[in-house]
Amino acid sequence: xxxxRDNIDISPVIVLVFxxxxxxxxxxxxxxxxxxxxxxxxxxxxISTAPIRTRLxxxxxxxxxxxxxxxxxxxxxxxxxxxxxxxxxQHVDIKLNHGRNSRCFNCHAKAxxxxxxxxxxxxxxxxxxEQLCAKCHGTTFKDWNRGIHGRTMGSWQPHxxxxxxxxxxxxxxxxxxxxxxxxxxxxPHTLRMGEPSIAHATEDSPLTQWILSDTEGAH
Amino acid sequence: xxxxxTFVWRCFRTSFVGxxxxxxxxxxxxxxxxxxxxxxCKQIVExxxxxxxxxxxxxxxxxxxxxxxxxxxxxxxxxxxxxYVYGHKALHDLVIxxxxxxxxxxxxxxxxxxxxLGHPERVLNLGRRMNFPMSMLTWDVVVLNVYLLLNxxxxxxxxxxxxxxxxxxxxxxxxxxxxxxxxxxxxxxVTAFLYVGLGGRPxxxxxxxxxxxxxxxxxxxxxxxxxxxxxxxxxxxxxxPNGALDMLKRIVTVALTINMFLLACEVFTEFYxxxxxxxxxxxxxxxxxxxxxxxxxxxxxxxxxxVALLILYLPLSRSRSLLNIACxxxxxxxxxxxxxxxxxxxxxxxxxxxxxxxxxxxxxTLVCLGIWAFGLLLYTILVRVTIPVLSGELASDTAVxxxx
Amino acid sequence: xxxxxxxxxxxSRRSFLRSGLLASSGMLALATSLKPLLxxxxxxxxxxxxxxxxxxxEMSESDIEKALARIAxxxxxxxxxxxxxxxxxxxxxxxxxxxxxxxxxxxxxxxxHACVAENNQSRSPEIQxxxxxxxxxxxxxxxxxxxxxxxxxxxxxxxxYMPVQCHQCxxxxxxxxxxxxxxxxxxxxxxxxxYDWCIGCRYCQAACPYWARRFNFTEPGLTxxxxxxxxxxxxxxxxxxxxxxxxxxxxQRTRAGKLPACQEVCPTGARxxxxxxxxxxxxxxxxxxKRVFVLKEDVNTLPRFFYYFDERYPRKQASSETSKDGxxx
Numbered sequence: 007x008x009x010x011r012d013n014i015d016i017s018p019v020i021v022l023v024f025x026x027x028x029x030x031x032x033x034x035x036x037x038x039x040x041x042x043x044x045x046x047x048x049x050x051x052x053i054s055t056a057p058i059r060t061r062l063x064x065x066x067x068x069x070x071x072x073x074x075x076x077x078x079x080x081x082x083x084x085x086x087x088x089x090x091x092x093x094x095x096q097h098v099d100i101k102l103n104h105g106r107n108s109r110c111f112n113c114h115a116k117a118x119x120x121x122x123x124x125x126x127x128x129x130x131x132x133x134x135x136e137q138l139c140a141k142c143h144g145t146t147f148k149d150w151n152r153g154i155h156g157r158t159m160g161s162w163q164p165h166x167x168x169x170x171x172x173x174x175x176x177x178x179x180x181x182x183x184x185x186x187x188x189x190x191x192x193x194p195h196t197l198r199m200g201e202p203s204i205a206h207a208t209e210d211s212p213l214t215q216w217i218l219s220d221t222e223g224a225h
Numbered sequence: 226x227x228x229x230x231t232f233v234w235r236c237f238r239t240s241f242v243g244x245x246x247x248x249x250x251x252x253x254x255x256x257x258x259x260x261x262x263x264x265x266c267k268q269i270v271e272x273x274x275x276x277x278x279x280x281x282x283x284x285x286x287x288x289x290x291x292x293x294x295x296x297x298x299x300x301x302x303x304x305x306x307x308x309y310v311y312g313h314k315a316l317h318d319l320v321i322x323x324x325x326x327x328x329x330x331x332x333x334x335x336x337x338x339x340x341x342l343g344h345p346e347r348v349l350n351l352g353r354r355m356n357f358p359m360s361m362l363t364w365d366v367v368v369l370n371v372y373l374l375l376n377x378x379x380x381x382x383x384x385x386x387x388x389x390x391x392x393x394x395x396x397x398x399x400x401x402x403x404x405x406x407x408x409x410x411x412x413x414x415v416t417a418f419l420y421v422g423l424g425g426r427p428x429x430x431x432x433x434x435x436x437x438x439x440x441x442x443x444x445x446x447x448x449x450x451x452x453x454x455x456x457x458x459x460x461x462x463x464x465x466p467n468g469a470l471d472m473l474k475r476i477v478t479v480a481l482t483i484n485m486f487l488l489a490c491e492v493f494t495e496f497y498x499x500x501x502x503x504x505x506x507x508x509x510x511x512x513x514x515x516x517x518x519x520x521x522x523x524x525x526x527x528x529x530x531x532v533a534l535l536i537l538y539l540p541l542s543r544s545r546s547l548l549n550i551a552c553x554x555x556x557x558x559x560x561x562x563x564x565x566x567x568x569x570x571x572x573x574x575x576x577x578x579x580x581x582x583x584x585x586x587x588x589x590t591l592v593c594l595g596i597w598a599f600g601l602l603l604y605t606i607l608v609r610v611t612i613p614v615l616s617g618e619l620a621s622d623t624a625v626x627x628x629x
Numbered sequence: 630x631x632x633x634x635x636x637x638x639x640x641s642r643r644s645f646l647r648s649g650l651l652a653s654s655g656m657l658a659l660a661t662s663l664k665p666l667l668x669x670x671x672x673x674x675x676x677x678x679x680x681x682x683x684x685x686x687e688m689s690e691s692d693i694e695k696a697l698a699r700i701a702x703x704x705x706x707x708x709x710x711x712x713x714x715x716x717x718x719x720x721x722x723x724x725x726x727x728x729x730x731x732x733x734x735x736x737x738x739x740x741x742h743a744c745v746a747e748n749n750q751s752r753s754p755e756i757q758x759x760x761x762x763x764x765x766x767x768x769x770x771x772x773x774x775x776x777x778x779x780x781x782x783x784x785x786x787x788x789x790y791m792p793v794q795c796h797q798c799x800x801x802x803x804x805x806x807x808x809x810x811x812x813x814x815x816x817x818x819x820x821x822x823x824y825d826w827c828i829g830c831r832y833c834q835a836a837c838p839y840w841a842r843r844f845n846f847t848e849p850g851l852t853x854x855x856x857x858x859x860x861x862x863x864x865x866x867x868x869x870x871x872x873x874x875x876x877x878x879x880x881q882r883t884r885a886g887k888l889p890a891c892q893e894v895c896p897t898g899a900r901x902x903x904x905x906x907x908x909x910x911x912x913x914x915x916x917x918x919k920r921v922f923v924l925k926e927d928v929n930t931l932p933r934f935f936y937y938f939d940e941r942y943p944r945k946q947a948s949s950e951t952s953k954d955g956x957x958x
Contacts, residue, residue: 014245017647020252024654027256031263031661038588040274045752045850046742053743055893149939153911154918157898161886162725164909177897185897187782191738194776197754197846198279199581202777241648255655263662270668272847272870273829274754280843283834343829343844343871346680347809350826354684354810362808362832424928425802425838501770576840576925577760577793578772 043195052191055159057176064132065120077119086116103182113138113180139174150174228621232388235619240606246460247609254602261595264588265340273343276589281581282572284341286593289564291337293445294600295416296438296563298330298372300446302409303476309402315468318615322457323450324380325607327409331373333600340592361419368412375405380607388614390624413438420571428505428571431494437487438563443480445559447473448552453608455549463612474548478537481555485530488562508580509570516573518582522565529558684810685823685863693862696825700866707867708853714860717884719817725878726818726905727892727934728915729792733899736761736783736790740891740900744794747879747890748865749857751849758843758876759794759891771924792900793924794891795820795841795876796932803833803842812873818933819878821863827872834873838928842875878902905933 065076084096089109094100102108115121121129122138130137140147149155150171153164157177160169177185193202243251268275278285301323307313308320339345357363379398386393417435424430451473458465495506507513512520533554542548574580585593613619678699683692693716704712741759750756762774766787774791784790801820804813811826812833834842848870860866861881868874879889883902887893892900903910912935915921919937 016245016248016252017651020248021650021654023252023256024651024658027259027658028654028661031259031658031664034664036587038275038586040271040847042753042850043755046745046755048742048746053739053746053894055743058896149918152914152918153903154901154915155898155939157895158888158911159893160888162883162888162903162910163886164903164907164911166886172898185733185735187784188735188737188896190736190778190780190783191742193738193779194741194757194760195755196280196581196757197274198277198583199281256658259658259662262659263665266663266665270665272845274847274870276846278846280756280834281840283831283844338830341830343831343873344827347826347828350684350809350828354687354826356805356808356810360806360808360832362806362830366808419832420835423802423806423836424930425836425925501772504772572835574772576771576838577762577776578770578774579760579776579840 041198043197043199046192046195048191057157057172058186059176059179061135061173061175062132066132081119086111100181103184104180107142135180136174139180228389228623229385232385232621236610236614239610239613239619243609251602251605254598254605257598258595258602261592261598264591264595267588268340268592273341275586277584277586279581279583281575281579282569282583284568284572285583286564286585286589287337287341289568290593290596291334291341292416292438292568293560293563294330294334294337295369295413296442296559297446297449298327298334298369299409299413299439299442300450301327301376302406303443303447303480304450304473305402305406305409307472307476309399309406313472315466316472319450319454319465319469321380321383321611321615322453322608323446324376324405325611326446326450326453326604327376328373328380329600329604329607331369331376332603333596334369335373336596336599337593340596361415361422364415365412365419368408368415372405372408372412375401375408379405380611384611384614387617388619388624389621390617390627410439413442420567425576426505426571427502429567431491433487433491434567437484437491440480440484440487441559441563444477444484445556447477447480448555451477451552452549452556453604455545457608457612461612463616470545470548474537474542477552477555478534481530481534481537484559485534488527504574505570508573509566513574513580516580516582518584519565519570519573522561526558526561526566529554530562533558679825682825684826686810686813697862700860700862704856704860704867708851708856710853710856710858712856712858712860712866714862714866715881716862717880719815719819720884722906723904724816724818724906725797725883725933726903726912726916727797727878727889728901728912728919728921729934729936730899730901730939731789731791731936732938733897734761734790734792734895735897735899736763736778736785736788737896739894739896740792743890743894744876744879746855747857747882749849749851749855749860749867750843750874751845751851751868752855753850754846756843756845756849756874758841758874759792760840762791762793763788764791791924791936792891793839793841794934795878796839796924796930796934797878798930798932800929800931802836802838802928802930806832806836808832815863817884819880820875821877821880822873822875823863824866824868824872824874829871829873831873838925838930839932842873844873845870 065078067074067076069075107113111123113122115123115129118129121131122135123129124138124141136147136150146155153171156174157172158169159172160166163169174180264275276285276287301320304316304320304323308316339348342348351363351366355363357367379401382398383393414435417438420426420429421431421434451470454465454470454473457463492506492510495503496510504513508516509519509523511517533551536542536547536551536554542551569583573582610619679696682688682696685693688696697714697716701712701714704710704714738761741757741761744750744758745752745756748758750758760776762771762776763778763785764771764774766789771791771793778785797814797818797820799814799818801814804820807813808830809826809828811828812820812822814820829844831844834844845868849868851867856867857865859881861884864877864880879887879891883889889900889902892902901911901915903912905912905916907913915937916935919939921935921937923932923935
């Protein structure tokens with residue numbers, strides 16, 4: 007273990023470096039910021055499972071002049087016109103936007119306003135309004151019957167006690183049945199995701215270029 | 226037994242002895258390793274959130290380094306084959322340095338995998354339940370550990386024999402040397418299969434990855450051994466014949482050529498086909514939708530490799546210093562190509578088409594540096610101890626007396 | 630001789646001092662480098678019971694009881710509320726399947742957040758099991774999707790929406806690659822994770838073609854007010870850092886006969902969930918009557934999550950009013 011003559015003893019340096027290390031470890035100056043995103047702002051109502059519409063009672067009731075009245079209470083007095091007028095005098099809040107189905111008496115029973123019309127003299131109660139929808143929307147009604155269309159709540163077991171199957175009018179407004187748009191809940195902000203890329207590849211496929219030229223830009 | 230303990234003790238003592246350059250080098254490595262250990266302790270406390278990883282890019286620099294190092298570990302075989310299969314004379318006394326490198330590098334591999342785990346302590350559960358043979362990761366655990374044991378045995382046995390000035394018994398190591406040749410190929414193939422077997426990652430799901438791994442391993446590994454031999458030649462009296470370096474140079478040249486060729490094949494397939502599966506390759510080489518963090522890396526790698534190859538093919542490389550430069554370039558180039566160039570782009574874009582980029586954090590880099598420093602420290606000690614034993618300066622007392 | 634001996638002993642004493650100093654300064658540096666470990670809290674590395682605990686599949690009834698009690702204590706300590714934690718087994722004759730009607734999905738992300746409320750995910754950093762992709766019409770290539778849309782209202786014209794979550798594949802790559810069998814498939818088709826067994830290697834994350842798996846990079850940011858006390862061992866019990874989690878079809882609900890949270894909250898009824906072994910179930914009828922497809926069929930993972938479109942009017946006719954009025958006719 008003889009040391010060479012030209013050897014320089016660096017043990018003081020070694021000790022110094024180790025001591026410097028110790029100081030550095032104890033002081034621990036390095037501090038890296040971790041880019042956590044703030045917690046997504048979602049309220050209980052945002053994720054409520056309640057139906058988006060409430061259905062009417064059977065028969066539908068209105069509160070007028072201190073009393074609950076059904077439809078016939080008025081319509082018994084006021085005779086209806088034979089044809090749907092171009093401009094409504096009553097029920098002006100209703101905007102009918104149901105495609106070609108643009109006549110009141112396509113759905114409402116003329117003789118008994120507490121009921122809905124199916125065919126000729128045949129009527130159904132407001133409780134069975136889906137029978138009315140089924141007149142035109144046969145395939146959808148079939149799907150609904152099988153549990154394929156519409157919302158089910160409760161159990162995945164068909165016919166389990168406590169299952170609720172929502173009716174057509176609990177999602178669709180019969181006068182304007184297209185499903186409403188809504189504001190989406192907050193977009194994802196996962197760890198180290200950074201700023202989401204804005205520009206998605208511009209499409210130059212024939213389909214997007216010529217047929218869907220009205221595509222909105224992302225965002 | 227006593228003799229063996231004396232041997233271990235003497236080796237331990239020897240590892241601290243050296244001139245000031247040696248001590249400074251060891252100090253540098255020790256300090257870096259400690260800094261790495263410190264960084265890893267922070268990671269244990271905070272979790273892997275201290276790395277730049279995300280759910281989108283779930284493997285990063287740790288696994289990249291692991292992949293590269295598995296290649297280095299397999300590289301010893303490029304010295305073993307010429308010596309034991311073809312009876313190459315000049316390399317004969319140098320094989321051991323390759324095998325020592327393997328030991329150090331596999332330990333580094335194991336460390337890199339360990340620091341990548343969310344629950345390293347649960348690895349012990351592998352003894353209780355293991356998804357073998359379905360999971361390629363269990364294969365990797367098995368082959369890496371067996372390869373480590375093989376090399377520990379071969380090196381330990383040969384060095385201990387030299388210490389006792391005995392002729393090693395061929396039956397005790399030659400069969401294992403041949404097993405190790407096969408095993409070296411297997412560790413890198415299995416590591417490639419880790420990635421290749423994933424159908425959801427088209428960038429990796431290519432049969433060429435395993436051959437590419439081997440080719441790059443057989444370039445970077447021997448290149449590192451060339452550098453080691455140059456250091457040994459410079460600073461010790463151990464004899465490193467020119468023939469050995471020439472042989473290694475030839476091996477490196479061929480391996481790097483094949484590696485570049487395979488890379489070109491991959492690039493052609495991805496870009497000529499121009500299918501949507503090429504998105505990761507696009508991201509890597511050209512950038513995707515304005516995201517191009519890896520583009521400078523891969524082009525640096527290609528440049529380094531090309532320059533290295535050029536030097537190797539030109540008569541220039543007869544100059545030892547240029548050969549060294551070529552080796553350094555090659556190691557750097559392959560490190561990028563297999564690390565940032567192979568692991569990270571496999572995750573970008575994510576399987577759902579989201580682009581989240583990855584860059585290692587400082588803490589993560591310190592851990593990586595720490596492991597590298599620890600591995601180099603280990604290798605330096607192994608080489609430092611082996612040289613006096615092989616050259617007969619360090620021998621058991623009985624062996625010395627007998628020789629007298 | 631004596632001179633040199635003296636000299637030698639002096640030298641050896643000095644060398645002894647020197648090496649002592651070197652060694653102790655080195656040890657000091659080593660010891661202080663471990664300083665961050667002082668911040669470890671007692672429960673951080675998991676307690677010894679969870680460490681020596683057996684794999685879920687090897688646990689006896691009493692082992693599971695013990696584990697459940699331990700977890701309940703742990704949850705109580707962390708969140709000051711006593712959970713109702715159970716270990717629900719797969720039901721006989723049940724195989725769960727999900728079907729999602731892409732014609733109906735409007736991309737409102739209610740499923741994403743209902744899932745988070747149900748399953749005790751980390752709020753910050755954010756972990757969500759469901760991603761809703763906004764897809765331009767004319768493509769099924771999810772690389773053209775937008776994950777981050779933030780519009781005033783959805784659905785947007787000329788787009789459709791594709792929520793993606795764990796597909797509970799029959800030929801699951803994540804199960805195949807897990808080195809330690811911490812994730813496996815149960816008889817009702819749900820791939821579960823034993824959070825006390827996962828080593829956090831994230832190989833499953835690399836293997837999943839649907840990006841369904843999430844990793845706890847740090848201790849989950851879950852506060853007491855957000856904890857759902859209805860818990861199940863293999864599903865929504867709180868996780869710790871360093872383990873993988875993912876959608877499990879709300880086992881704590883579905884194995885008790887209820888519907889998954891994402892299904893129940895869906896305002897359009899686009900999500901359908903049921904038992905495919907029951908021929909009268911909604912999913913069986915969908916698989917029979919609709920033109921269903923699976924995502925990335927080419928990777929052959931055989932998902933239990935199906936998508937389909939059905940006939941409907943183009944979105945352009947959708948009302949541009951946004952729903953807030955709820956209201957009556």
